[in-house]
Amino acid sequence: MISEPSTPDSTDPFAHPAPPGSRPRLAILGAGPVGLEAALAAREGGFPHRVYEKARQPAGHVRRWGHVRLFTPWRMNVSERMRRALAEAGIPFELDPEEAPTGHDYADALLDPLWHSPLLSGALHTGTEVVGVTRAGLLKDDAIGSPDRGAGPFRILLRDGRGRERAEYAEIVLDCTGVRSRPNPLGDGGIPAPGETALESRIHREIPDFEDDAGEWSGRTILLTGGGHSAQTAARALDRIARHDPDTRVLWALRAPLSLAEDPADDPLPHRAELARAAQALARGEGALEVLEGFVVDALEPAGGRVAIRLRRRDGAEMRTVEAERILALHGGVPDDRIHRQLQFHECYATSGPMKLAAALLGSAGGDCLTQVSHGVETLLNPEPDFFVLGEKSYGRNNTFLLQVGWSQVDEIFGHLADR
Numbered sequence: 001m002i003s004e005p006s007t008p009d010s011t012d013p014f015a016h017p018a019p020p021g022s023r024p025r026l027a028i029l030g031a032g033p034v035g036l037e038a039a040l041a042a043r044e045g046g047f048p049h050r051v052y053e054k055a056r057q058p059a060g061h062v063r064r065w066g067h068v069r070l071f072t073p074w075r076m077n078v079s080e081r082m083r084r085a086l087a088e089a090g091i092p093f094e095l096d097p098e099e100a101p102t103g104h105d106y107a108d109a110l111l112d113p114l115w116h117s118p119l120l121s122g123a124l125h126t127g128t129e130v131v132g133v134t135r136a137g138l139l140k141d142d143a144i145g146s147p148d149r150g151a152g153p154f155r156i157l158l159r160d161g162r163g164r165e166r167a168e169y170a171e172i173v174l175d176c177t178g179v180r181s182r183p184n185p186l187g188d189g190g191i192p193a194p195g196e197t198a199l200e201s202r203i204h205r206e207i208p209d210f211e212d213d214a215g216e217w218s219g220r221t222i223l224l225t226g227g228g229h230s231a232q233t234a235a236r237a238l239d240r241i242a243r244h245d246p247d248t249r250v251l252w253a254l255r256a257p258l259s260l261a262e263d264p265a266d267d268p269l270p271h272r273a274e275l276a277r278a279a280q281a282l283a284r285g286e287g288a289l290e291v292l293e294g295f296v297v298d299a300l301e302p303a304g305g306r307v308a309i310r311l312r313r314r315d316g317a318e319m320r321t322v323e324a325e326r327i328l329a330l331h332g333g334v335p336d337d338r339i340h341r342q343l344q345f346h347e348c349y350a351t352s353g354p355m356k357l358a359a360a361l362l363g364s365a366g367g368d369c370l371t372q373v374s375h376g377v378e379t380l381l382n383p384e385p386d387f388f389v390l391g392e393k394s395y396g397r398n399n400t401f402l403l404q405v406g407w408s409q410v411d412e413i414f415g416h417l418a419d420r
Contacts (some may be wrong), residue, residue: 014050014168017136017153023048024386024420027156027170029130029339031058033077034391034406035176036111039120040081041414050168051120052158054129054181058115059107061180066104067209068233071272072403073098078110079407086110089117100271131157131165133173133387134342149344150385171386172417175340176406178392179333186225186329188296188312195300202307203327210237217326219247223309224289225297226330227254228399229272232279234328235289239278242288250288251322253295253311258283268370295320300327335393344383353396354382354389361398369400374408377416388413 009015014025024047028038031053042049053060070077075097086093091113095101101109115124135142136155143149153169160166183205187193196203207230210217218241224234235252242248258279267273282289298312298319306323313319335352337345348358360375380388390409395401 012168013048014170015166017169018171024171024417025049025153025169026172026174027052027154027168028174028176029133030176030178030391031055031115031124031126032061032176032178032391033059033106033111033403034410035174036114037079037081037407037410038174038176038390038413039123040085040114041410043119043123044081045414045417047172047417047420049123050170051124052128052130052156053124053126056127056161057112058124058126059111061178062103062107062111064103064180064206066102066107067211068207069102069271070100070106071229071269071275073100077101077106077403079404081407081410082110082114085114085117085119089114089119091117125158127161129159130177130339131159132342133157133175133339135384136169140342140344144344145383147385149383154387172420173387174413175387175389175393176391177336177339179335179396181333182336183329183333184331186297186300186327186331188298193297193299196297199300199302199307199327203329205329207234207330208328210234210241214241217241217248218245220325221249221306221323222251222326222328223322223324224250224252224328224330225255226332227256227258228330228332229275230332231330232258232275234330235282236275236278238328239282239287239289248288249290251290251292251324252282253292253297254283255294255296255314257293332397332399335389335396340384340387340389343387345387345389346382348396351396351398353394353398354380356381357394358396358398361395361400369402372400372402372405374405374412377412380409380413 026042026047026049028035028049028051031051035051039049039051074095095109133154133156136152153171154173156168158166158168185192186196222238238250242250264273264276283291294314295311296314298310301308303323306325307327308321308323310321346355348355351358357375357379360379391406392401
């Protein structure tokens, strides 16, 4: 973590508005794979740039699920720009292109070495949370539709790990913060269930490392909610624990039934196909889990050392209450709109992503992540000049984002900025 003074440093090029005619400064929010791609592109383009990462090390979100294996192999997780940078920095990288890495593998072998290489020396500021971004001297409703909106720099409020705050400035902002920092609530309809907020410390919202922490889950009653890949991964692991320890009881509450019609044999990603087969078998009752299809969480309240969870069938036909020592709520995440709340950001009301891109994704009928392509720089433009949302955050609630799309977005943005 970088120690910052309480007053602006007159020698820091990001500490003050720049004089007219200076090369535009570029702020990158988030040091994950897309933030790394953007930093390398900024270096290639000669832009003064700075990268802000809330975690104490780069790729904080990747590290949080580091024990989980990706569906995609190495060849799909290393961009051409990253390969060039590895060669330029002399970083050895000889891994099986068809092997699917874990998150820790990905960070250890690729992300961390590049972030800490001389190529990006001084650019990365870890332990630095972006609290908000605004236009210096302007409010959200000032200069609507006017070129004056882009005349001044962005003002970025930052907070370090000790709670100290400072402001920095940049003419271009790339928000690559993803969606992992704001998990969706457990309650029905996308808002917390009654009692959920008070019991937040009792709810797990990320895939645990079941291999290292099996003792924390074995022999307990567990409620698992969610039906996506994260929940399916947890269900498979919990089934193994329950088969080994019959005192373990796992209830898997699914808002909607899993699709049992799709044939995983048609999936070109073997790890995803394997997970789909396991999840389908569990949904059919071929395991140690109790599957509750069509149920949502209606309310929670403490019950001694347990939590009493009231479940309601979506059609209202049935209510039941279960008590559990562990609650594992895996419902994905949503973009953190607090960062750009004071900017003129055109947000899709349904997906929370940039409006133009959301419309393009709807027009292309979504589809599997492997079919995704970038939709061009026009879909990334906002009423706020030079503010761009890239990567997983640009897809909002749409869960079909592919890293290769993020890298294409970076290329498109820097092509757009080439004459700056």
